[in-house]
Amino acid sequence: MNTTFSAEDRKGWMSLLATADEARLTELWQDCGANPVCEFLRAPEAGGVMVRGRMGGSGAPFNLGEMTVTRCALSLEDGTVGHGYVQGRSKAKAEIAAKVDALMQTAAAGVLRDAVLAPLAAERQVQKDLRAAKAAATKVEFFTMVRGED
Amino acid sequence: MYVAVKGGERAIENAHAWLAEERRGDKNVSELSLAQIREQLSLAVNRVMAEGSLYDPDLAALAIKQSRGDLIEAIFLIRAYRTTLPRFGCSQAVKTGDMACDRRISATFKDAPGGQVLGPTFDYTHRLLDFKLAAEGEVPDAPVAKPRKEATPHITEFLQGEDIIEREPSSDAVPGDLTREPMSYPADRAVRLQSLTRGDEGFILGMAYSTQRGYARNHAFVGELRIGTVPVEMEIPELGFAIEIGEVELTECETVNQFKGSKTVPPQFTRGYGLVFGQSERKSIAMALVDRALRWEELGEDNLGAPAQDEEFVLSHADNIQATGFLEHIKLPHYVDFQSELELVRKLRREAAELSETLAAREAAQ
Numbered sequence: 344m345n346t347t348f349s350a351e352d353r354k355g356w357m358s359l360l361a362t363a364d365e366a367r368l369t370e371l372w373q374d375c376g377a378n379p380v381c382e383f384l385r386a387p388e389a390g391g392v393m394v395r396g397r398m399g400g401s402g403a404p405f406n407l408g409e410m411t412v413t414r415c416a417l418s419l420e421d422g423t424v425g426h427g428y429v430q431g432r433s434k435a436k437a438e439i440a441a442k443v444d445a446l447m448q449t450a451a452a453g454v455l456r457d458a459v460l461a462p463l464a465a466e467r468q469v470q471k472d473l474r475a476a477k478a479a480a481t482k483v484e485f486f487t488m489v490r491g492e493d
Numbered sequence: 494m495y496v497a498v499k500g501g502e503r504a505i506e507n508a509h510a511w512l513a514e515e516r517r518g519d520k521n522v523s524e525l526s527l528a529q530i531r532e533q534l535s536l537a538v539n540r541v542m543a544e545g546s547l548y549d550p551d552l553a554a555l556a557i558k559q560s561r562g563d564l565i566e567a568i569f570l571i572r573a574y575r576t577t578l579p580r581f582g583c584s585q586a587v588k589t590g591d592m593a594c595d596r597r598i599s600a601t602f603k604d605a606p607g608g609q610v611l612g613p614t615f616d617y618t619h620r621l622l623d624f625k626l627a628a629e630g631e632v633p634d635a636p637v638a639k640p641r642k643e644a645t646p647h648i649t650e651f652l653q654g655e656d657i658i659e660r661e662p663s664s665d666a667v668p669g670d671l672t673r674e675p676m677s678y679p680a681d682r683a684v685r686l687q688s689l690t691r692g693d694e695g696f697i698l699g700m701a702y703s704t705q706r707g708y709a710r711n712h713a714f715v716g717e718l719r720i721g722t723v724p725v726e727m728e729i730p731e732l733g734f735a736i737e738i739g740e741v742e743l744t745e746c747e748t749v750n751q752f753k754g755s756k757t758v759p760p761q762f763t764r765g766y767g768l769v770f771g772q773s774e775r776k777s778i779a780m781a782l783v784d785r786a787l788r789w790e791e792l793g794e795d796n797l798g799a800p801a802q803d804e805e806f807v808l809s810h811a812d813n814i815q816a817t818g819f820l821e822h823i824k825l826p827h828y829v830d831f832q833s834e835l836e837l838v839r840k841l842r843r844e845a846a847e848l849s850e851t852l853a854a855r856e857a858a859q
Binding site for chain 1: 543551552593662664684687725727770
């Protein structure tokens with residue numbers, strides 16, 4: 344078991360898996376060819392998480408409404424535990440996320456990072472940049488009209 | 494009295510079969526996919542998520558299809574589904590200051606840092622029917638410009654620098670949850686905001702409009718309106734740290750309102766707040782106006798007896814599922830109730846007729 348990762352690293356990949364497009368994640372997972380033997384500690388289950396906001400954006404919290412989340416926990420043969428918490432109701436996605444999380448804690452991390460996480464991160468960044476670029480194109484550029492003779 | 498309580502099964506089954514057929518409509522017209530609803534009727538999807546109080550665009554699209562586009566029926570389906578979900582926990586409060594903004598405008602500061610970003614808005618369209626949409630055609634890609642990398646600051650931050658607007662007291666108090674505890678009055682602002690954000694858009698809009706027309710006028714400026722996505726983070730007990738569990742699109746409206754000041758507080762602006770799932774601009778502005786109106790007591794304003802100041806009135810009528818449940822139940826069989834009313838009216842009429850006969854007989858005798 345390889346433990347050269349920080350909580351911050353793990354947070355990074357779990358977050359990426361949570362918001363990944365299911366079809367794309369499935370494709371990348373299948374292409375990477377990993378097929379670890381796992382035992383479910385918690386079979387995939389869908390549930391809700393209450394999302395909170397803050398009054399005025401910065402004040403006291405209030406309950407905004409729920410979102411769907413599916414979670415799963417499993418262990419590899421060597422005992423490494425992987426958790427998946429993903430947006431939506433896909434049990435298959437939660438299972439892949441938990442497997443990736445588990446393998447990212449092992450010697451297979453490099454392979455998984457290159458084959459699954461790096462493409463997901465790059466594609467997510469492209470999508471975000473494209474949306475930001477479209478927003479930027481709708482930014483108003485005020486100019487002042489000169490009126491009268493003075 | 495015996496009342497027929499059986500016998501409707503076949504009629505109900507056949508009604509459901511016909512409903513399914515009518516839902517499908519003309520079979521020569523291709524069937525709607527959930528992806529089409531999710532992608533092309535996204536504002537309806539947003540409304541169903543906001544008022545259904547469950548962020549899941551695919552489920553909202555399914556509910557819209559199942560309800561034949563009756564959004565209150567769709568919201569009902571989502572609310573019913575929501576109750577079947579185990580609650581995994583609560584997120585950390587979303588940071589709207591870090592929002593990746595699709596749209597961000599201010600009606601109070603022309604040159605706000607971050608600028609006036611219009612986004613994909615209906616504003617400035619001519620509201621003329623576009624017959625080009627009746628035909629199929631390719632849509633050109635939207636123009637792009639150099640994207641902003643840094644977060645867009647909230648407008649109220651600038652006013653706070655001058656101390657000319659009230660500060661939102663920061664707190665990490667656990668907010669009340671109206672899905673867990675029944676509403677009780679007076680409700681605090683956290684519960685009011687939860688109720689407003691899932692309340693019926695038409696009702697909240699009407700209440701907000703009433704404040705603009707003079708019923709508890711509080712003269713609101715839209716200090717800022719922003720639409721975009723924010724990450725949702727939740728502490729995972731098994732891990733001992735928080736991870737991003739998803740991303741939601743939100744609309745946030747901050748109003749800046751007049752306030753004369755009091756004995757203890759110098760004149761300063763006050764705030765109303767709206768935050769709604771999805772691109773829900775009208776709802777978010779309306780929510781901020783109603784939030785502000787409901788804060789009259791806390792801000793030492795007079796109770797003008799306006800409907801929008803009456804917390805119990807607003808909050809107990811804002812929920813379209815409660816309202817529709819009570820309203821529509823009166824179409825269901827009330828045979829026994831009605832039979833007793835019928836008996837009563839007949840008896841009263843009989844007594845009245847007998848009385849007038851007696852009186853007439855007495856008059857004739859005199």
